[in-house]
Amino acid sequence: MKRPVPKVTVQRLPVYLRCLESLSTGKPQVSSDEIAEMAGVSSAKIRKDLSFLGSHGVRGVGYDVEHLMREIRMELGLTRDWALVIVGMGNLGRALANYGGFAERRFQTVGLFDNDPKKTGTMVHGMVVEPISTLKREVAARGATIGVIATPAEAAQEIAETLAVSGVRSILNFAPTVIKPPDGVDVRRVDLSTELQILTFYQTRNFAD
Amino acid sequence: MKRPVPKVTVQRLPVYLRCLESLSTGKPQVSSDEIAEMAGVSSAKIRKDLSFLGSHGVRGVGYDVEHLMREIRMELGLTRDWALVIVGMGNLGRALANYGGFAERRFQTVGLFDNDPKKTGTMVHGMVVEPISTLKREVAARGATIGVIATPAEAAQEIAETLAVSGVRSILNFAPTVIKPPDGVDVRRVDLSTELQILTFYQTRNFAD
DNA sequence: ACATGTGAAGCGCTTCACAGCG
């Protein structure tokens, strides 16, 4: 069995990768049962998911940890660096700019932008905050293909379109609104209030999931 | 058609609610086509989703905006206030503490916690940061049933268990690790690196979704 | 006339259960 990799599998691969990294300095082999335990999914799902990357396990033994990590990284496009810009330097934008987890995984922040003159020119995480007016030019010049939107809801759609025409092909949207994806651009939404509301739905009913 | 509400529907209800709020001061009726356009889903899905809340639309006309918002809020448990605590006052934890979007939607932050003596005692968003040693007592005392974890990965599981025994029933986990849900606790994960890695998967392949 | 509500068909993911293979 090979491609195409199901959407849901793509969403789980990063989780598996992190689990593998967390035991990297242990024994060289790992079974689907062990990954399943760490990742909180069934072992059948693990095996099915991994089978989409080709058959890299050894029957009766398990998977070679290092090899499997390489396979997953390759699948996710993590064998190269990715340049990203963050737009919106409010609380969340600054937190994202200062978040160390990006660089570790080959995501390089190459620009920070905001429209507020009180913020432009200030330093965040060792970078100067630039005005939105320069966004289009600088995204293109620096070759950023990922944009992170952390602006108020009202600004998000316009920023998304500016990013799109500047060469950005993937957008991670933290603004509390739905963005209509510009042509050729993939948008993912991360919404804090939404997550809390999902939790209260289930808490109201006294059962999980 | 009535209950139970499918998981995927629960995940979309908060989005519909936000769309409705954004046109609240417009005309009193809205069609499934209009909601679909705003929310970025098909109108058939809208109608099916809303049918799980009961039939509140008027054929040939659409849905009453105010009435529909009430129905969704009731379904999501948003007719009462919810007390939450945030654990971990790093960049992300502070950003969450300062995020205005929670209070607007009836989520009250009643405690901020961190283990670092340099942080405890300082003020964040008008609240004193307290040490983890007081977490258990204070969560119970203040009746928080939602916990937000913004700690490093290593601390997340233990914090989750402390929260659980203190009365927390829902956890929103921002730590870059998978938490094994304590008994009776619902855990949702928000993971920035994971989201970026999903985007690079598709960007590597030149197609979205 | 028009938009909802919904059976039924279609589709994709999960789970099962075991064949395959080291």
Place this chain on the structure above:
DNA sequence: CGCTGTGAAGCGCTTCACATGT
């Protein structure tokens, strides 16, 4: 013998298409 890889069955969600109701 143990664990992977995988057809097949099962399940849940989406989409279709139109009956229903105002």
